[in-house]
Amino acid sequence: MKIASFGKKIAAAFIACLVFSASAEAVVLDFGERVTVGLVTPIMNNTSFRVWGSKYYPGDVLSQKMEEYMLRKMRGVPRVAVASVQGSNPDYWAMSGSSRNDLILQLDLEDLSFKKNDSIGSNFRCDVAMRLYVYDSNYRLLYDTVIERRENKFYPFFNDILQNNPLNWDTFEKSPCWTVIRGALDEALTDALGGYNGYRIIGRIVAQAERVDGSMTVPRSKQDKLYHINIGREDSVRVGDILAVTRASTVRTIAPDTPAMNFPQVVARVRVVFIKGRDGVVEIVRESRDAPIQLGDAVSAPLYGRRSGSSTF
Numbered sequence: 591m592k593i594a595s596f597g598k599k600i601a602a603a604f605i606a607c608l609v610f611s612a613s614a615e616a617v618v619l620d621f622g623e624r625v626t627v628g629l630v631t632p633i634m635n636n637t638s639f640r641v642w643g644s645k646y647y648p649g650d651v652l653s654q655k656m657e658e659y660m661l662r663k664m665r666g667v668p669r670v671a672v673a674s675v676q677g678s679n680p681d682y683w684a685m686s687g688s689s690r691n692d693l694i695l696q697l698d699l700e701d702l703s704f705k706k707n708d709s710i711g712s713n714f715r716c717d718v719a720m721r722l723y724v725y726d727s728n729y730r731l732l733y734d735t736v737i738e739r740r741e742n743k744f745y746p747f748f749n750d751i752l753q754n755n756p757l758n759w760d761t762f763e764k765s766p767c768w769t770v771i772r773g774a775l776d777e778a779l780t781d782a783l784g785g786y787n788g789y790r791i792i793g794r795i796v797a798q799a800e801r802v803d804g805s806m807t808v809p810r811s812k813q814d815k816l817y818h819i820n821i822g823r824e825d826s827v828r829v830g831d832i833l834a835v836t837r838a839s840t841v842r843t844i845a846p847d848t849p850a851m852n853f854p855q856v857v858a859r860v861r862v863v864f865i866k867g868r869d870g871v872v873e874i875v876r877e878s879r880d881a882p883i884q885l886g887d888a889v890s891a892p893l894y895g896r897r898s899g900s901s902t903f
Contacts, residue, residue: 617691618792619669619893621825621868625789627664627782628673628685630696630723633657637702639767640756651759655768656699660775667783667894668826680729691789692727695782697775700736704767716741716767720774724782737777741770784895791891793821795835795883799871815874819889822865831862831897832875833889854888857881 619625632653641652657674664672673685675694685694701719723734743766762768783789799816801808808816821827835858842850860872860883877883891897
């Protein structure tokens with residue numbers, strides 16, 4: 591238990607050392623740690639595009655629908671408590687939670703436009719620009735970015751679905767513009783909670799699995815491909831997850847504030863085949879010939895997004 595704990599601390603240390611800027615640092619969650627992620631409401635619709643709730647409700651509901659979608663996606667992230675933060679001024683925000691790793695997300699829809707081309711049928715192209723602001727638990731701005739997305743949809747017959755403004759929600763919901771807005775919201779959540787900006791669970795390769803004589807579970811052909819890891823179900827790991835196995839290289843730099851930097855590099859990808867509360871077994875999917883798996887190598891699982899083993903950090 592002490593060795594596993596020490597290994598996890600070392601893994602957390604080298605990931606935390608990988609700092610590209612104040613806005614680009616993977617957050618390694620401790621065992622059992624939960625974080626609160628707040629969404630600033632309302633999501634501002636700064637475009638001239640308006641969507642009515644219905645012909646009987648002549649009021650713009652696009653902000654409300656974006657909030658509902660985003661909150662629903664956020665509630666699906668394990669070990670994250672979701673909060674709604676009112677107003678656009680950080681001086682008046684109030685969010686429960688005390689973790690140093692809490693975040694607040696603010697979204698503004700800055701542009702929504704579409705083009706239509708009628709020939710044989712109708713071809714629509716919708717473009718969206720959405721600004722994302724990410725704040726820390728002290729309501730300090732970490733970074734902001736603009737997310738731009740485009741969606742094309744072809745209708746085999748003539749269609750004027752977006753010709754009238756404002757539209758009713760039941761019509762807009764079926765349009766490519768709502769599809770591209772959802773895509774922008776998904777990308778914003780991935781940017782904030784996934785990749786090297788987001789939350790990660792870090793574990794270690796702690797032992798090679800030993801095959802029991804006469805085993806019907808582990809064939810001999812796989813006995814050299816199975817390893818134990820020290821993270822499991824309680825860390826949100828699931829059977830079938832593909833995890834990256836990383837090993838850090840350390841280099842000296844000329845920067846006085848960061849004399850050394852660690853760079854975790856992928857040496858293998860493994861698939862989770864068995865889990866318990868705090869441990870599991872993985873099978874090698876792909877391994878470097880020059881740098882095969884060693885005991886002590888780190889395994890990482892992003893808290894949000896697909897666990898495909900493609901992310902180093």
